[in-house]
Amino acid sequence: MASEQENRAAFDVQKHWCGKMDAPIYATICGALASGLTRESGTGARVLDWAGEPTRDALPLRLMGGLHALVRAGADAELAGVFAGYLGDIGAVLARVLVRHDAALSPWLDGPPQTNEPGRSAALMTGLLEVARRVGGMLELLEIGSSGGLNLLIDRYRFDLGGASVGPEGSPVTIAPEWLGEPPIVPPIEIVGVRGCDMRPLDVTDPAIEARLAAYVWAEKPERLARLQTAIGMVRERGVRLEQADAADWVEARLAEPQDAGVCRVLMHSVVWQYLPEPTAQRIRAAMAAAGARATAERPIAWVVMEPDRAIGEMMVSVRSWPDRDV
Template structure:
């Protein structure tokens, strides 16, 4: 069981992370929760007595998501003033949050049951940066396999339009344009042909369900209203044409997909974003072993690659790493990025 002080420290770490990503409202809430958590509610007691690693389990974001849901439902007017940025004094914010945990205890408690589902189309821009490098190196045809797909928003990567520092990719008439602030050299302007996109999640989310959509919207930080509009457009794309998303254990699914025949002239790519920390250690080991074994058999006509956007929480940034076979399978960091893809900086 985590020490209560370690739990409070996790909320302070989350505040620093939010502040580094231009999210002062969410950061202020995280900081105030670090001071105001008590055992007066079942929610507060469960948070303070958290059985695992509160940072690795994204405990602060679980609770903040529940509070944001109350705000969005109009169930707590004072809390809505906090999420609107109208109440900024830490003492006042802490009092409002402490009251919300008691008054809305029953509604908040279930939000602690699972990790936050921070589905974000903007992360596809970071992944696309790596995919364009693979297309330059091995040719345009890519077969994409994503683990931890959640609601499948990254599985729309072949249907989004991207402007990556002036490098364009995707359909010109796409309903969603993703244009992050660009820093550094743009990725190569090369043809890219995503021939298939498949994904898995242990518990995929069905965005045809209104409650699921509301839950996903609650995990979007109040500081980024533009993300709300983009998410709504992505939901409409899923309604128009669903994605290939399986309910499966990540390691089982990766091993099975790597055993399938691979078309000649197509690069097979495993990709994921902000997923690795949630996988069990044994699952991580199996995926690494499966990729390295398949990589050892890769040839120029059937390349294999691994593109991943995962956090370095110590540096408060996301990092884009790329491995490919043939070519030694060496891990190389290609870019750093905002947690939600608001900016990308190539290295």
């Protein structure tokens, strides 16, 4: 069981990540919660007495999602001022809000945030380009932790990666992340299939689910909200292949299926690994190692991930491929 000090510290960790990701208001709120949470509300008590590992459980993002939902619903003008950049006594405001809206906020702690950020597809695409460079551009994609499946639209998005373009020209979503250095070389690439799984997949076409996902989009990033809404519209127009399944069960089953010659089978995920129980993660490692050992030049295997490196405080994209090398 985590201590109160460790649970408070998780909000300071999230403050760091918000600062790294150019969200100073969210960083300020997380810092205020780290020092100012009390047991005056049931929600505050639940946070301070959290029994799990608070950073792995994304405890701060659970609470931040609930607070943002109140703002989006127009439920608290005082809180809306904080989210708009109010520079007064934020800690006192938050304390009052937690008491006023205790019943509405507490359920947001019940499950992990399922932030379904289409922008992560750009990081995954950079890894896929490297896979295509190594082993050829015919790719079959398997994603775990797909949430509502918006990254399963990766073959329908347009990407501008430092001036290098990938994806259909007519896509309603163009993702252009900040790019430093030379643009990537774009080898021929064709995504022949995209499938995903999640323990609790979301139906993003449900207005209530759309509203929940919107609450997890940081208020300082309106462009992300617009992209989320457009991507959901793409799912409404044509769905994605998303299954309810345990990640390890699903990976083992997919890797056991026949693989077409000339196609690389790619496991991908983004900001998922920290949420997996260690036995599940170990099974996936073992399944990929076994598949890699069977891989041939005609039927290669790859693993593309975007996950946080907590040692250096950065998000990292990594690529493994078989038969090939690690980078």
